[in-house]
Structures are given as structure tokens and as C-alpha cells.
Amino acid sequence: MAMTKTEAAHAASLTLKESNPARGKRGRAIWESRYLYVLLLPLMAYMALFQYVPMYGLLLSFKEYNYQSITGSPWTGLDNFRELFGMYEFKRVFSNTLIIAFGRLLFEFPVPILFALLINEVRRKRARTFYQIVYTFPHFLSWVIISGIMLNFLGDMGVFNIILQSLGMEKTNLLTDAGSFKGVLFGTSIWKELGWGTIIYLAAISGINPEMYESAEIDGAGRLRKITAITWPAIKGTVLVLFILALGNVMGGAGFDQIFNMDNAAVRDSSDILDTYIYRATFLQGASFGFTTAVSLFKSVINCLLLLAAHYAVKSRGHGGLF
Amino acid sequence: MSKNWTNVGIIASVFALTAGLLAGCGKESDQESSSGSPAASSAATASAGGTGASKPYDVTVALWDVATNLTDPATDKLLKTVEEKTNLSFEAQAVTWNDYKEKFNLWAASGQLPDMFVTDFRLTPTVDTWIKQGLLHALPDDLSAYPNLQKIMEMPDVKPLAIDGKFYFIPRLTKLSSDEYATERGYVVRKDWMEKLGIETPKTFEEYEAMFAAFAKNDPDGNGKADTIGLTHNFSDVFGTLLALGSSVPNIKGWMQEDGKWIPSIASTGMTDYLTKFKKLYDDGALDPDFALLKTNDGMDKFSQGNVGALAVQISDNFLYTIKQKWDKANPNQSFEDSITILPGWTAPDGNQYRFYQSTAYSDIYFSSKLSDDEFDALLKFIDFNLSEEGQDLYSYGFEGEDYTKENGTIVPSENRVNYPSYKFFIYLDGVGHSRNVPREVRASLYGENLVNLSYDMYDRLIAEAKPIPINFNVDLINSTEKNSFQSVINGYMDDITKIVLGSEDVETAWAKQLKVYEGKGMSKAIEEVNAIVAEKGIQ
Numbered sequence: 001m002a003m004t005k006t007e008a009a010h011a012a013s014l015t016l017k018e019s020n021p022a023r024g025k026r027g028r029a030i031w032e033s034r035y036l037y038v039l040l041l042p043l044m045a046y047m048a049l050f051q052y053v054p055m056y057g058l059l060l061s062f063k064e065y066n067y068q069s070i071t072g073s074p075w076t077g078l079d080n081f082r083e084l085f086g087m088y089e090f091k092r093v094f095s096n097t098l099i100i101a102f103g104r105l106l107f108e109f110p111v112p113i114l115f116a117l118l119i120n121e122v123r124r125k126r127a128r129t130f131y132q133i134v135y136t137f138p139h140f141l142s143w144v145i146i147s148g149i150m151l152n153f154l155g156d157m158g159v160f161n162i163i164l165q166s167l168g169m170e171k172t173n174l175l176t177d178a179g180s181f182k183g184v185l186f187g188t189s190i191w192k193e194l195g196w197g198t199i200i201y202l203a204a205i206s207g208i209n210p211e212m213y214e215s216a217e218i219d220g221a222g223r224l225r226k227i228t229a230i231t232w233p234a235i236k237g238t239v240l241v242l243f244i245l246a247l248g249n250v251m252g253g254a255g256f257d258q259i260f261n262m263d264n265a266a267v268r269d270s271s272d273i274l275d276t277y278i279y280r281a282t283f284l285q286g287a288s289f290g291f292t293t294a295v296s297l298f299k300s301v302i303n304c305l306l307l308l309a310a311h312y313a314v315k316s317r318g319h320g321g322l323f
Numbered sequence: 324m325s326k327n328w329t330n331v332g333i334i335a336s337v338f339a340l341t342a343g344l345l346a347g348c349g350k351e352s353d354q355e356s357s358s359g360s361p362a363a364s365s366a367a368t369a370s371a372g373g374t375g376a377s378k379p380y381d382v383t384v385a386l387w388d389v390a391t392n393l394t395d396p397a398t399d400k401l402l403k404t405v406e407e408k409t410n411l412s413f414e415a416q417a418v419t420w421n422d423y424k425e426k427f428n429l430w431a432a433s434g435q436l437p438d439m440f441v442t443d444f445r446l447t448p449t450v451d452t453w454i455k456q457g458l459l460h461a462l463p464d465d466l467s468a469y470p471n472l473q474k475i476m477e478m479p480d481v482k483p484l485a486i487d488g489k490f491y492f493i494p495r496l497t498k499l500s501s502d503e504y505a506t507e508r509g510y511v512v513r514k515d516w517m518e519k520l521g522i523e524t525p526k527t528f529e530e531y532e533a534m535f536a537a538f539a540k541n542d543p544d545g546n547g548k549a550d551t552i553g554l555t556h557n558f559s560d561v562f563g564t565l566l567a568l569g570s571s572v573p574n575i576k577g578w579m580q581e582d583g584k585w586i587p588s589i590a591s592t593g594m595t596d597y598l599t600k601f602k603k604l605y606d607d608g609a610l611d612p613d614f615a616l617l618k619t620n621d622g623m624d625k626f627s628q629g630n631v632g633a634l635a636v637q638i639s640d641n642f643l644y645t646i647k648q649k650w651d652k653a654n655p656n657q658s659f660e661d662s663i664t665i666l667p668g669w670t671a672p673d674g675n676q677y678r679f680y681q682s683t684a685y686s687d688i689y690f691s692s693k694l695s696d697d698e699f700d701a702l703l704k705f706i707d708f709n710l711s712e713e714g715q716d717l718y719s720y721g722f723e724g725e726d727y728t729k730e731n732g733t734i735v736p737s738e739n740r741v742n743y744p745s746y747k748f749f750i751y752l753d754g755v756g757h758s759r760n761v762p763r764e765v766r767a768s769l770y771g772e773n774l775v776n777l778s779y780d781m782y783d784r785l786i787a788e789a790k791p792i793p794i795n796f797n798v799d800l801i802n803s804t805e806k807n808s809f810q811s812v813i814n815g816y817m818d819d820i821t822k823i824v825l826g827s828e829d830v831e832t833a834w835a836k837q838l839k840v841y842e843g844k845g846m847s848k849a850i851e852e853v854n855a856i857v858a859e860k861g862i863q
Contacts, residue, residue: 065432283425
């Protein structure tokens with residue numbers, strides 16, 4: 001087999017190792033793949049400009065914003081955090097955030113995996129493509145539109161209530177019932193993201209060597225056995241990585257867009273999360289920007305801790321982890 | 324392609340991408356510099372306009388729905404005339420009733436407040452902060468150059484609002500007198516449905532409730548389906564304050580005296596009566612079951628579709644006209660005027676029929692501190708012109724010879740009066756055009772005789788028979804830290820009430836819990852502060 005270009009470069013660097021000190025080797029390796037590094041530049045610039053530079057705004061959580069500049073605002077120490085933990089709604093909002101976020105991990109996370117396994121069992125390629133398109137489509141609708149659809153669907157005169165009535169049951173308004181609203185959140189989110197979420201798993205499944213299935217068949221394995229013995233072990237790594245990422249996004253993943261568009265005064269006690277609370281406090285009640293930045297910093301720190309915890313937990317059990 | 328060319332291609336595209344990124348950032352600073360010095364950038368547009376001797380000042384303005392009302396001066400004669408007269412060139416910075424709070428707070432934080440803007444943040448901590456941080460332009464101490472404006476600033480319900488003797492706003496006069504708010508709350512009701520179901524004009528809460536419930540349940544449209552709604556609303560605050568008129572807390576967002584002490588109405592024992600009625604309307608199906616999900620103006624759309632019996636809304640002629648326009652689109656074969664009537668609501672438990680009443684302005688015009696002295700002066704002159712007789716005539720009647728003629732000193736509106744889009748902007752800015760100093764027939768030329776008569780007759784009746792809701796402006800307009808801070812809590816009253824109305828708990832227990840929440844948000848501090856100020860100033 002002929003060596004490809006990268007392999008050749010690799011070999012070259014290996015030979016260099018013997019003759020040159022380590023520093024020269026690294027410089028050489030970078031020079032060899034210089035175009036890849038150039039390609040990396042715009043992304044680095046993007047990350048620096050839009051992800052790292054704005055972080056200086058976090059300073060505001062220790063300051064009182066003077067509406068001129070963040071750096072010029074006076075320091076207030078930990079006052080904003082004191083206000084946060086002493087805040088009347090804090091306990092409610094914080095626990096809602098956790099409940100909704102972990103609820104999403106519990107109810108929403110596994111669904112695309114199951115669905116990917118199911119779709120993979122559809123024999124006819126056309127039917128499979130058809131299902132995939134149908135289930136992926138809602139992903140492209142924004143929450144504003146979906147909240148409008150849900151209002152029409154679940155509202156007092158919506159299809160849902162018409163069906164209930166024709167079955168001789170009482171009308172119910174799921175959107176204004178604090179008890180059922182979290183269920184509505186999970187349900188609509190599963191409906192919206194189901195197809196989209198399967199894509200990555202289907203990609204992992206398609207990487208499995210078909211010979212393995214064939215030999216399993218010869219050994220007399222049925223469908224279920226093939227799933228548990230071949231498909232699942234093959235995608236387990238992907239599932240774990242995605243799970244860690246999802247866990248790291250718990251505080252943010254409670255879903256501002258969805259709740260902001262779908263909630264209302266009647267269900268706010270059970271649907272208000274940190275993000276929606278910050279939004280309302282800042283923009284509707286005119287709370288200080290320093291305070292709301294403190295809330296957001298608090299949220300990020302918890303996220304980061306969860307992410308690291310999940311990563312090391314997975315790694316300590318002998319799996320890949322993130323890095 | 325040779326390797327070299329590939330490399331050149333890669334590097335070129337990388338630079339293009341990076342440049343694009345940087346350009347994205349650069350744009351913002353460009354904008355900042357232009358908004359920072361509007362006078363400089365106005366030079367180019369001014370010469371294109373070629374209007375007069377001096378170059379007009381470009382000013383950005385924000386007011387509810389400004390983007391639809393301020394269009395191109397080339398097609399809007401009224402706008403063109405005023406711009407030339409005042410040496411200003413207006414540029415809209417869009418806000419609507421559904422997003423104005425977010426937008427103003429965001430603009431304030433990012434240094435993008437419009438040069439002149441209107442909002443209803445008076446007596447809230449937000450405006451206090453803006454003033455403290457120097458975002459707002461104070462009015463000059465000497466207003467003698469603007470005689471009409473000066474008169475306004477000396478009105479009794481404006482004077483208490485000064486901060487350390489300085490004004491940071493001009494009241495946006497929605498009315499010329501508080502009485503004119505009488506028709507700002509009421510019910511638009513399907514007259515044809517009342518006749519069909521044989522319902523007499525209701526007076527008490529029970530009669531009103533029975534009527535709304537009948538609209539919802541007795542199939543008033545006769546299609547055999549349960550697809551009608553009894554009562555819905557157009558704007559949650561209008562609805563909340565309308566229901567208050569027939570309750571023991573008519574001034575629900577303000578302050579009242581109980582046992583010799585001033586307290587916010589929401590802390591009064593009268594809230595039980597209010598909540599009981601509200602909840603009964605909901606529980607009995609008289610109220611739209613989806614009322615909590617409605618955004619501003621959804622109710623009007625629903626009513627126009629023709630399956631709602633009553634709409635809680637402003638019942639002034641211009642509002643009726645707006646509903647009519649929507650109705651005509653949805654029901655081209657059914658006359659709006661023949662299908663509706665307007666009702667003022669039921670009598671309160673103390674036996675009084677209350678009418679809505681508030682200070683002449685509930686919102687204010689603010690100016691950005693970034694304005695130069697010349698620009699600020701031009702804007703104040705513009706406001707002064709709006710308040711002048713000449714300005715009011717222009718906005719009320721249009722152009723002489725085109726929109727009206729004068730016969731023996733009286734104004735005769737022409738049949739084909741032009742309704743310029745900017746008309747709504749100017750009268751909305753300081754609503755003198757809404758007010759009752761405009762003769763009926765002139766308003767009829769805008770909104771149609773039937774609707775104007777309906778609204779004016781109701782107005783006359785309310786002024787004669789109904790009492791204004793009891794407000795002590797000297798207390799309600801106290802401008803102090805704790806009171807302002809708690810006022811922003813009170814302003815969210817509809818959310819708290821909605822929760823209880825939709826909940827299963829008994830209203831008295833639920834509200835007692837809510838009061839504890841208010842306690843945690845500084846209610847007693849506000850009460851203490853207000854009573855101290857009342858005692859100190861000897862307010863009666």
C-alpha cells in the first residue's frame with residue numbers, strides 16, 4: 001500500500017525525532033501542517049472575539065453598572081450575590097431550573113436513541129428516509145411558532161379539547177395548569193427535537209461494519225440480540241459523550257426559548273427558571289444589571305462543575321470522557 | 324490545480340473570513356459614532372431634502388407603534404409639513420406594546436436610547452436609575468421660550484413629579500383633563516346577541532355575569548356548536564382596572580386610606596371582593612378560559628372574528644374605530660355599528676357607579692442626554708408647537724382648504740379628509756387630538772358618526788352619573804425610593820391575580836399568601852415611607 005501524504009509527513013517527523021531535540025520536532029510538525037493551522041485561525045478569532053472577550057462583562061456581577069462602561073462602574077464586592085441568595089424567588093427559581101433540566105435528561109435525552117434504534121430497523125430505505133424527514137422537520141420551526149401552534153392545539157377551543165369532548169371527557173387547559181405544564185414542556189420539546197437528535201446516532205450506527213450483523217445472523221442472533229450485542233455497544237461512546245455535554249448544559253439547557261415563549265402568569269410558579277427570571281427582572285422590572293449578571297455567573301459556575309464531575313465520573317469507569 | 328494555487332486559495336479565504344468577522348465588530352462602532360453625533364450625519368440628508376435655510380436635525384424617536392405611523396415624508400404631507408416647520412427629521416426606532424419595556428431597558432444599557440422617547444416608567448426605580456446615571460436630559464429651569472409647554476409643566480398633577488426641583492420629562496398628555504378618561508375603560512358588547520338571547524341591559528355584577536355566561540353557553544350565534552366566548556380582554560391591565568371599577572378597590576394600582584393609614588389598594592381587605600368576582604367570572608365560564616394566554620390586541624382580533632360576546636377594552640371613538648376596521652375585514656357582510664353597543668360596567672359594592680380616572684398623563688416623553696443644546700431646543704419647540712392652538716388645529720382638523728373649510732368661524736370637515744399615517748404619531752405623542760376639545764363632527768369625519776355618537780353619549784352619561792374612582796394624586800404621585808420600588812411590584816399585579824384566579828385555592832387564603840410575598844418585596848417599607856411623607860407634608 002502506498003503511503004499517503006500525511007503518513008509520509010508523520011514518518012518524516014518520526015525520523016526527525018531521532019536527530020533533533022523535541023522543540024525542533026514540534027516546530028517542524030506545525031510547519032508541516034501549516035495550512036491546517038491557518039484554517040484554524042478564523043475559528044480562533046471567532047472564539048476569542050465572541051466567546052472570550054465578552055467574558056469581561058462578568059465583572060459586572062461584582063459591580064453596579066453605571067450605564068457608561070463596564071470597567072468604569074464602581075465595585076460593590078459580593079453585594080449582588082448576597083441579594084441573589086436572599087432573594088424571595090431564589091429557592092423556587094433555582095429548584096425549577098434543576099427539576100426541569102434533570103427532567104429533560106431523564107425524559108428527553110433517551111428518546112432520540114430509542115428512535116434511532118427503531119429507524120435503523122426499518123428495512124426499506126425510502127420508508128426510512130421518509131420517517132426521518134417527517135420527524136426532523138419540527139426542529140426547523142422556532143419556539144415562537146410552536147407556541148402559537150400549541151396555543152391553538154391545546155387552547156380552550158383547540159383540537160385537543162375537541163377530541164376530549166367528543167370522547168365524553170371534561171375540557172382541560174394544559175397550558176394554564178401549573179401541574180401539567182412541565183409535562184407540556186417535555187412533550188413539545190421531544191416532539192420538536194426527536195428527529196434532529198437521532199441524526200448523530202444514526203451516523204454512529206452507519207459506521208458499524210455490516211459483516212458483524214451478518215456473522216451474528218449466522219450465529220442465530222435475532223433482531224433484539226443484534227441491537228443489544230452489536231448496535232448498542234457501538235454507539236455507547238457517542239451516547240456517553242453527548243450525555244456529559246448535556247449534563248454540562250443542565251442549567252442553561254432548561255430551555256429559555258421554549259419557556260419564554262410558552263409560559264404565562266398562571267404556570268410561572270412551576271416554570272420560571274433562572275434564565276427567564278433574569279430576563280424578566282432585567283427587562284420588565286428594571287433590576288440592576290449587576291445583579292442579573294451575578295445570577296448568570298452563578299449559573300455558569302454550577303454548569304462547569306457539573307460538566308467536570310460528569311467527565312471524571314465517566315473517565316474513572318474506563319470510558320473516554322471529553323478530553 | 325497546482326498545490327501553490329490551493330495554498331493561495333486557502334489563505335485568501337481565511338483572510339476573507341477573518342476580515343468578515345472583524346467587519347462585523349466594526350459595524351457596531353460605526354453606528355455608535357453616528358448616533359453619538361446626529362448633527363454631523365444629518366448634513367448629508369439635509370442637503371438632499373433641500374428644505375430650508377438651516378439643515379434639519381436628525382432625531383430618533385420611539386413611541387408605541389411608531390414604526391407603522393412614521394413613514395416617508397415624501398408621501399405624508401402632514402409629516403413633511405411638521406418636519407419643515409420644526410427643522411427636524413424624525414427617524415423611528417420601533418417599539419410596540421408587547422416589547423417596549425425590554426427594548427428601553429436594553430437601549431439604556433447599551434447607550435442606544437432614542438433622542439426622544441415615550442414610555443410609562445414614571446415613578447419606577449428604572450427612571451430613578453437613568454436619572455442618577457445621567458442618561459436623561461433635564462428640562463431647562465426657564466421654560467419661557469416655550470409658553471405652551473410651560474403651562475403644562477405647572478399643572479397640579481405634574482408639579483409633584485419634579486426631582487430636586489428639576490423635571491426630566493414632559494408628561495405625555497393623553498387627555499386634557501382627568502375626566503376624559505371616563506371612556507378609557509368599558510365593554511364592547513354584541514347587541515345582536517343580547518337581542519337574540521333576550522337580555523336586558525345589565526346593571527349589577529350578577530346581571531353582567533349572567534349575560535357573559537349566556538354568551539358563552541346559550542349558542543348566541545345559533546350554529547349549534549359551543550364555540551362562543553363570553554367575555555375576553557384586549558390588554559390585561561385595561562381588563563384588571565376595568566374589573567376594579569365594580570369592586571371594593573376601584574383604584575387598584577394606587578393608594579387608599581384604610582383605618583387612617585395609607586396603604587396600596589392591593590393590601591386592602593377589599594381585594595377579597597375583587598378576587599371573588601374575578602374568579603367567579605372564570606369559574607362560571609363567563610370569562611374566556613384562555614384569558615391568561617392573550618397578548619395585547621389578541622382580544623380585539625378574537626372579537627372581530629365574531630365569536631366573542633363582550634370585549635373589555637377602551638370605549639373611546641378611536642378605539643371603536645380600530646375594532647371596526649378589523650371587524651369589517653373579517654365580517655364584510657355584517658355592519659359593526661348595528662352589531663355592538665358599549666357598556667360601562669356594574670356598580671361597586673358601595674353603591675357607586677365608578678368611571679375610570681387618572682392623572683392627565685400616565686406616560687412621559689423623555690430626552691436622551693446625548694442631545695446637543697440646539698437639538699434639544701428644536702425638540703422642545705416641536706413639543707411646544709404640538710401644544711399650541713395652531714398645532715392642535717393641524718392635528719385635529721388637517722389642512723385648511725383640503726381637509727376642512729372654515730365657514731363663519733366654524734370648522735366644516737371635508738368629505739374626503741386624508742388620514743395621514745403620521746397623524747397617529749402626532750396625536751399619540753401628546754394626545755391632544757384624542758381629546759374632547761375637538762368638535763364631534765370633526766371626529767365623525769375620522770371615525771364615522773355612529774361610533775362617535777355612541778362614545779360621546781356614553782361619555783356624557785358617565786360624567787353626569789358616575790363618580791371618578793377615588794384617587795388622591797398627592798399620595799399616588801409621591802416620588803420616593805421605597806414607594807417607587809414597590810410600585811414596580813404592584814405593576815405586576817395581573818400576574819399574581821391571574822395565578823389565583825386559575826388556581827384551586829380559596830381566594831382569601833391565596834391572597835393572604837400573596838401579601839406575604841409582597842411583604843418580602845418591601846411593602847411595609849413603602850407604607851412606612853409614604854405615611855411619613857404624608858405626615859411631614861401635611862397631605863390631606
